[in-house]
Amino acid sequence: MLNKKTIQDLDVAGKRVLVRVDFNVPQHEDGRVKDDRRIRAALPTIQYLRDRGARTILVSHLGRPKGSPEDAVKYSLRPVAEKLSELLGVMVPLVPDCIGPQADAAVSLMKPGDVVLLENVRFHPEETKNDPEFASKLASLAEVYINDAFGTAHRANASTEGVAHYLVSGVGFLMQKELEYLGSVLAEPKRPFVAILGGAKVSSKIGVVNNLLDKVDRLIIGGGMAYTFLKAQGKEIGKSLLDAESLDYCRDVLQRAGDKILLPVDVVVADGNPFDKGADGLATRVVSVDEIPADWEGVDIGPATREVFAKAVVGAGTVVWNGPMGIFEFPQFAVGTRAMAEALAQSGATTIVGGGDSAAAVDELGYADRITHISTGGGASLELLEGKEFPGVVALTDK
Numbered sequence: 001m002l003n004k005k006t007i008q009d010l011d012v013a014g015k016r017v018l019v020r021v022d023f024n025v026p027q028h029e030d031g032r033v034k035d036d037r038r039i040r041a042a043l044p045t046i047q048y049l050r051d052r053g054a055r056t057i058l059v060s061h062l063g064r065p066k067g068s069p070e071d072a073v074k075y076s077l078r079p080v081a082e083k084l085s086e087l088l089g090v091m092v093p094l095v096p097d098c099i100g101p102q103a104d105a106a107v108s109l110m111k112p113g114d115v116v117l118l119e120n121v122r123f124h125p126e127e128t129k130n131d132p133e134f135a136s137k138l139a140s141l142a143e144v145y146i147n148d149a150f151g152t153a154h155r156a157n158a159s160t161e162g163v164a165h166y167l168v169s170g171v172g173f174l175m176q177k178e179l180e181y182l183g184s185v186l187a188e189p190k191r192p193f194v195a196i197l198g199g200a201k202v203s204s205k206i207g208v209v210n211n212l213l214d215k216v217d218r219l220i221i222g223g224g225m226a227y228t229f230l231k232a233q234g235k236e237i238g239k240s241l242l243d244a245e246s247l248d249y250c251r252d253v254l255q256r257a258g259d260k261i262l263l264p265v266d267v268v269v270a271d272g273n274p275f276d277k278g279a280d281g282l283a284t285r286v287v288s289v290d291e292i293p294a295d296w297e298g299v300d301i302g303p304a305t306r307e308v309f310a311k312a313v314v315g316a317g318t319v320v321w322n323g324p325m326g327i328f329e330f331p332q333f334a335v336g337t338r339a340m341a342e343a344l345a346q347s348g349a350t351t352i353v354g355g356g357d358s359a360a361a362v363d364e365l366g367y368a369d370r371i372t373h374i375s376t377g378g379g380a381s382l383e384l385l386e387g388k389e390f391p392g393v394v395a396l397t398d399k
């Protein structure tokens, strides 16, 4: 159980409330917001505060600005303020600086129920250094601090961690939901508990495998990372993705996991990499994992594997999935990823999809409504699956 105050535990009525949100959203070339999921995900907290007559001061980062004049335009939150105004149905002004006289003035003019968005907090290098003086200036704008920036809570920055030391504080609705699903549910999962991991590199998922291995009843490994496991079993993997440095680790996991682990039994191989020459010009074949040809590369799980993996999800109590089953950016090689999304949607289990590629895949494929929880944070959800605590949550006021 979460031992931190939540927004509902705090007296916010009429107060100035600083809310760290994660509006680091993908944009079009011209700056327009391309994917507003993270903005929509923050609406329950903003609406709750408006309903109580709070003055809501939103703070977020966008990208990694380096300080050039071009970056001041490229990484401005202006398009986000416009999108948020549209979604909320009220005008949300963008305050040109997140601290200093302009911020003070804007906040002093706020009326109960008003919402403002402060300009990109990373325009100040002190943000990522978690500079205490900068954090205290941010804190001076408000009386209460709410952290609802799940996607950034694994970083100890001034607006995600430092600021919490100066104000009474708690988690917003989004953060609470993410922590409940990726934290508490995993602590006491309904069984059988199945984890599905995919994506590119074994090395980036070692912490996750270590944390989940003892907790799960089944560990399914697909996608690019499966090939290093197949190689560790002594199989030929041709030109498929190999994370050579993780080979010993994979041998060790295979031994520890015994028959808990499920690997592909067949794969789709191509005579080249789609990122090099596009997918259309490639020849493809379905082969058993014992017969991967020397010059070919595994790009998706095969039909028999789709069936084995889908069957393993039927009757599960809890399923957690992170990472695509193939090079899903190309529709030809998204078949395995799509099949897993469908298997989860039909499973009847509590289904949790970690952020990043698998969350995007579930959304694009239209299965979002049938998944219990889709995380809004890629790196952050992985860190929770690793069992880590977030500095941005640890610093909040205890219950």
Ligand code: AMP
Binding pocket: 198, 199, 200, 201, 204, 223, 224, 225, 241, 298, 299, 300, 322, 323, 324, 325, 326, 327, 328, 329, 356, 357
């Ligand atoms: P990750 O960020 O580790 O979750 O990895 C996501 C990436 O893994 C996506 O860009 C996929 O294209 C890639 N991926 C999935 N399956 C494979 C594969 N068989 N070979 C190479 N890359 C893959």
